[in-house]
Amino acid sequence: MSEHGPAGGVPEDSAMAPTGMGGAMDLAAEEGASLEKRPGPDGTGPEAKPRSLWSDAWRDLRRNPVFLISALIILFLVVISLWPSLIASRDPLDCDLANAQKGSAPGHPFGFDGQGCDVYTRTVYGARASVTVGVCATLGVALLGSVLGGLAGFFGGFWDAILSRVTDIFFAIPVVLGGLVLLSVVTSSTVWPVIGFIVLLGWPQISRIARGAVITAKQNDYVQAARALGASNSRMLLRHITPNAVAPVIVVATIALGTYIALEATLSYLGVGLKPPTVSWGIDISSASQIIRTAPHALLWPAGALAITVLAFIMLGDAVRDALDPKLR
Amino acid sequence: MGRYVIRRLLQMIPVFIGATLLIFLMVNVMGDPIAGLCGDRQCDPATAAQLRKEFGLDKPVWQQYLTYMGNVFTGDLGTAFNGQQVTELMADSWPITARLTLIAILIELVVGITLGVVTGLRRGRPVDTGVLLATLVVISIPTFVTGLLLQLLLGVKWGWIKPAVSTDAEFSELLVPGLVLASLSLAYVTRLTRTSIAENRRADYIRTAIAKGVPRRRVVVRHLLRNSLIPVVTFIGTDIGALMGGAIVTERIFNIHGVGYQLYQGILRQNTQTVVGFVTVLVLVFLVANLLVDLLYAVLDPRIRYV
Amino acid sequence: MLLEVRDLQVQFRMREGISRAVNGVSYAVDKGETLAVLGESGSGKSVTAQAVMGILDSPPGRITGGEILFQGENLLTMPEKKRRTVRGAQMAMIFQDALSSLNPVLSVGDQLGEMFVVHRGMSKKDARARAVELMDRVRIPAAKERVRQYPHQFSGGMRQRIMIAMALALEPALIIADEPTTALDVTVQAQVMELLAELQRELRMGLILITHDLGVVADVADRIAVMYAGRIVESAPVHDIYRAPAHPYTKGLLESIPRLDQKGQELYAIKGLPPNLMHIPPGCAFHPRCPRAQEVCVREEPPLHRVSAGRGSACHFWKETLDDAAR
Numbered sequence: 032m033s034e035h036g037p038a039g040g041v042p043e044d045s046a047m048a049p050t051g052m053g054g055a056m057d058l059a060a061e062e063g064a065s066l067e068k069r070p071g072p073d074g075t076g077p078e079a080k081p082r083s084l085w086s087d088a089w090r091d092l093r094r095n096p097v098f099l100i101s102a103l104i105i106l107f108l109v110v111i112s113l114w115p116s117l118i119a120s121r122d123p124l125d126c127d128l129a130n131a132q133k134g135s136a137p138g139h140p141f142g143f144d145g146q147g148c149d150v151y152t153r154t155v156y157g158a159r160a161s162v163t164v165g166v167c168a169t170l171g172v173a174l175l176g177s178v179l180g181g182l183a184g185f186f187g188g189f190w191d192a193i194l195s196r197v198t199d200i201f202f203a204i205p206v207v208l209g210g211l212v213l214l215s216v217v218t219s220s221t222v223w224p225v226i227g228f229i230v231l232l233g234w235p236q237i238s239r240i241a242r243g244a245v246i247t248a249k250q251n252d253y254v255q256a257a258r259a260l261g262a263s264n265s266r267m268l269l270r271h272i273t274p275n276a277v278a279p280v281i282v283v284a285t286i287a288l289g290t291y292i293a294l295e296a297t298l299s300y301l302g303v304g305l306k307p308p309t310v311s312w313g314i315d316i317s318s319a320s321q322i323i324r325t326a327p328h329a330l331l332w333p334a335g336a337l338a339i340t341v342l343a344f345i346m347l348g349d350a351v352r353d354a355l356d357p358k359l360r
Numbered sequence: 361m362g363r364y365v366i367r368r369l370l371q372m373i374p375v376f377i378g379a380t381l382l383i384f385l386m387v388n389v390m391g392d393p394i395a396g397l398c399g400d401r402q403c404d405p406a407t408a409a410q411l412r413k414e415f416g417l418d419k420p421v422w423q424q425y426l427t428y429m430g431n432v433f434t435g436d437l438g439t440a441f442n443g444q445q446v447t448e449l450m451a452d453s454w455p456i457t458a459r460l461t462l463i464a465i466l467i468e469l470v471v472g473i474t475l476g477v478v479t480g481l482r483r484g485r486p487v488d489t490g491v492l493l494a495t496l497v498v499i500s501i502p503t504f505v506t507g508l509l510l511q512l513l514l515g516v517k518w519g520w521i522k523p524a525v526s527t528d529a530e531f532s533e534l535l536v537p538g539l540v541l542a543s544l545s546l547a548y549v550t551r552l553t554r555t556s557i558a559e560n561r562r563a564d565y566i567r568t569a570i571a572k573g574v575p576r577r578r579v580v581v582r583h584l585l586r587n588s589l590i591p592v593v594t595f596i597g598t599d600i601g602a603l604m605g606g607a608i609v610t611e612r613i614f615n616i617h618g619v620g621y622q623l624y625q626g627i628l629r630q631n632t633q634t635v636v637g638f639v640t641v642l643v644l645v646f647l648v649a650n651l652l653v654d655l656l657y658a659v660l661d662p663r664i665r666y667v
Numbered sequence: 668m669l670l671e672v673r674d675l676q677v678q679f680r681m682r683e684g685i686s687r688a689v690n691g692v693s694y695a696v697d698k699g700e701t702l703a704v705l706g707e708s709g710s711g712k713s714v715t716a717q718a719v720m721g722i723l724d725s726p727p728g729r730i731t732g733g734e735i736l737f738q739g740e741n742l743l744t745m746p747e748k749k750r751r752t753v754r755g756a757q758m759a760m761i762f763q764d765a766l767s768s769l770n771p772v773l774s775v776g777d778q779l780g781e782m783f784v785v786h787r788g789m790s791k792k793d794a795r796a797r798a799v800e801l802m803d804r805v806r807i808p809a810a811k812e813r814v815r816q817y818p819h820q821f822s823g824g825m826r827q828r829i830m831i832a833m834a835l836a837l838e839p840a841l842i843i844a845d846e847p848t849t850a851l852d853v854t855v856q857a858q859v860m861e862l863l864a865e866l867q868r869e870l871r872m873g874l875i876l877i878t879h880d881l882g883v884v885a886d887v888a889d890r891i892a893v894m895y896a897g898r899i900v901e902s903a904p905v906h907d908i909y910r911a912p913a914h915p916y917t918k919g920l921l922e923s924i925p926r927l928d929q930k931g932q933e934l935y936a937i938k939g940l941p942p943n944l945m946h947i948p949p950g951c952a953f954h955p956r957c958p959r960a961q962e963v964c965v966r967e968e969p970p971l972h973r974v975s976a977g978r979g980s981a982c983h984f985w986k987e988t989l990d991d992a993a994r
Contacts, residue, residue, distance in 0.1 A: 196378070197378070199378075201382075203375055203379040203643050205606070205608075207606065208605050208623065208642070209386070211624065212383065215630075216630075293500075296505075301612065302628075316505060324516050327512055327516075330512070334508070337505065338497075338500050338501040341500040341502070342499075342500035345499060563767070564762065564768040565767065565769055565771070567768070568768045568770070568833075569770070571720050571759070571762075572754070572781065572782060573754035575751065586770075586772050586773070587771070660772065661771070662774075
């Protein structure tokens with residue numbers, strides 16, 4: 032416990048986070064770092080370890096109420112974002128200004144917003160944008176981040192140093208600020224610019240985790256042994272290192288998914304995220320904030336839906352981390 | 361120690377250049393800075409060309425960047441399109457944001473560490489579970505929603521505070537906005553302190569302190585807290601940069617005319633010079649804050665040697 | 668008597684069940700006397716000491732019976748406030764691993780001085796001066812300069828000297844040393860042990876030396892208490908035990924020390940593993956590992972038989988064991 036100093040800058044487990052997703056991403060980074068320290072396998076052979084880790088984790092998860100509840104919420108969200116008409120029969124864009132800001136009425140349990148749109152219908156339809164952004168952005172970030180971080184960690188040397196500096200640069204720019212600059216000139220009303228932006232600024236976080244995990248896995252005895260026996264680089268990466276490095280990335284990515292949904296809403300609130308006619312909780316919260324004195328219900332329902340969604344993904348990530356981290360057993 | 365500081369300062373240079381260049385490119389490549397000047401109507405081509413020349417926008421981007429950086433080092437952060445010096449805008453807005461950030465950090469420190477210590481010492485008890493759940497809720501609700509809700513409840517419903525902050529932005533007016541800005545990090549500081557305290561309280565040196573007959577209070581404050589705060593301080597230090605960025609959202613909610621407000625306005629109006637100027641200073645603050653934290657780290661933990 | 672432990676019982680309540688760490692231990696130490704407590708890890712020797720000091724991890728640890736009399740007063744019924752003034756000032760403890768037992772972020776001067784600040788209400792400056800004196804006393808060179816340094820800047824032996832200095836700070840009547848030399852190099856072990864013994868003689872303190880190292884015991888101890896599964900199985904003056912053990916477990920321990928005169932012979936090892944404290948074997952806890960075990964050992968728990976004056980053995984066949992050893 033001696034020279035654990037900041038020789039290489041700020042210690043990894045307190046990785047600095049970009050603004051906005053800020054804290055939440057920190058949590059992810061912090062948890063991810065603890066996963067990296069996962070002790071290596073104890074001579075059970077390269078194949079046995081990952082399989083038992085995953086099946087153990089699955090057995091733990093099935094009995095964890097936190098996991099079951101958050102998984103149910105997420106399943107529900109996915110279903111209604113695919114088929115919103117299952118539980119909402121109206122059209123979210125069918126609005127009547129005569130109803131503007133009215134409270135709940137028969138057939139309109141959540142009341143109406145400032146444009147006279149049905150808040151219930153819009154809250155249901157808003158799930159689609161959030162889930163799409165969350166899932167697509169997370170897939171993109173995880174893919175880009177783990178490939179870059181994994182390769183840098185595996186090969187080390189020059190490109191690794193370059194990657195470290197580049198991630199430092201990205202960490203120095205507050206995310207919300209970057210979003211404002213990049214997205215303020217976008218006129219498209221689809222979800223793709225927002226997803227692209229999150230991937231562009233989110234990958235360094237995952238790449239750090241993946242890099243650390245690969246470096247740890249590389250030092251495992253059996254990987255060293257495989258190298259000594261002349262295994263090729265690609266074979267080592269695919270067969271020995273990837274299975275061990277995947278767990279921390281999955282954990283961090285799950286928690287990050289929740290924070291990306293929050294980020295999309297924040298950007299939409301600032302007027303640079305999704306744009307009408309896309310239906311999104313962020314847009315609805317933003318427009319409802321203008322009439323917060325007279326019709327607070329128009330803000331509370333989409334805000335509540337947003338919070339529950341983010342909470343569900345963070346809890347899921349927490350549960351997955353607990354299950355995958357053998358230290359806690 | 362001196363050599364370490366110099367080494368870190370040198371390391372900061374590429375990050376500083378990279379980050380400012382990135383923002384410079386984003387602003388210049390993605391948008392048309394002149395478009396914002398003529399308002400909603402299309403710019404007259406002759407005026408546009410003249411304006412471009414005046415602001416040096418007809419030159420290649422790399423040359424613009426070099427000129428700009430050259431100016432930065434002489435203390436000139438450029439002129440906003442309305443003729444106001446960017447440094448002037450900063451002089452008005454920085455103190456406000458600095459005050460807001462300071463309040464946020466104080467809240468993180470005092471409330472976060474207290475809650476963390478209380479829960480860390482009572483792990484598994486009702487207090488602990490309650491606070492842990494509360495932090496999870498805070499983490500799940502995006503900051504702008506927390507802000508709007510507090511504004512609604514405290515400002516509109518109960519009338520405890522004014523919903524919008526005046527242009528003076530007095531200390532007392534900034535308390536609630538500061539709390540909103542701090543909320544997310546507050547939840548993290550609480551969790552981090554809790555974990556750290558719970559881990560350290562079983563440490564051998566704590567047992568030694570008890571065996572020495574040191575009173576419980578002194579054991580907690582002098583022996584336990586000092587060791588447990590090391591990761592927390594690191595977090596708060598790196599958080600300073602994030603807080604200043606998060607100010608964009610908070611300042612918009614409460615209509616505070618600080619750095620975030622200026623940046624937001626600058627971006628909406630495509631005011632290149634303002635945006636780049638403010639970001640340059642933000643990046644500098646972030647880097648310096650990180651360096652200070654590293655040095656503070658050594659004060660807290662004598663085991664660290666600078667190499 | 669300075670310290671008398673009577674029928675002490677300690678349990679740890681875990682999720683998996685109740686672990687019976689100490690099951691009716693009695694021992695006594697007088698002024699200027701050294702009692703060595705011997706046993707494998709898990710025998711309850713450290714837990715007993717922690718109970719005496721009042722630093723048991725609680726929960727999960729719990730004292731479920733017995734008394735601890737210190738200078739005639741029962742520590743277990745004493746209010747915590749008064750108990751705290753006893754801890755450190757009248758009885759002190761030296762731990763095994765000085766590096767982890769000293770606070771890494773406070774200078775050794777601060778940690779030594781804290782004894783005087785807390786118990787004597789001294790100013791920080793006076794306490795610092797006393798810290799230097801203490802470091803001189805345990806023969807740490809350049810004490811005046813080194814008082815500002817931090818634990819990690821000292822060698823293992825020097826760190827253990829600081830632990831000793833801290834324990835001696837207020838000249839307590841009793842010192843408990845829990846494996847004080849185990850973590851040290853062999854060459855340093857002897858020096859540190861010698862220092863401790865010397866200071867103990869000088870200050871006429873009672874010393875409880877917890878160890879599993881029989882070599883150390885022979886030189887410094889007056890009496891030995893051998894523990895197994897939370898009980899004392901043999902208690903005797905040191906010479907009696909070395910001459911002829913009256914318990915098969917003690918015998919096993921003695922025979923497992925490598926000896927020069929038996930070079931080339933196979934080293935003796937007690938077969939089997941120490942018992943699981945959640946499921947201590949019935950009767951004599953040692954019977955599954957005992958070469959002399961009979962049917963009675965499974966059925967009946969042996970009491971501490973009186974072997975001679977000041978000597979006892981908890982073995983049904985203590986006579987036979989003693990005769991064997993004498994032969």
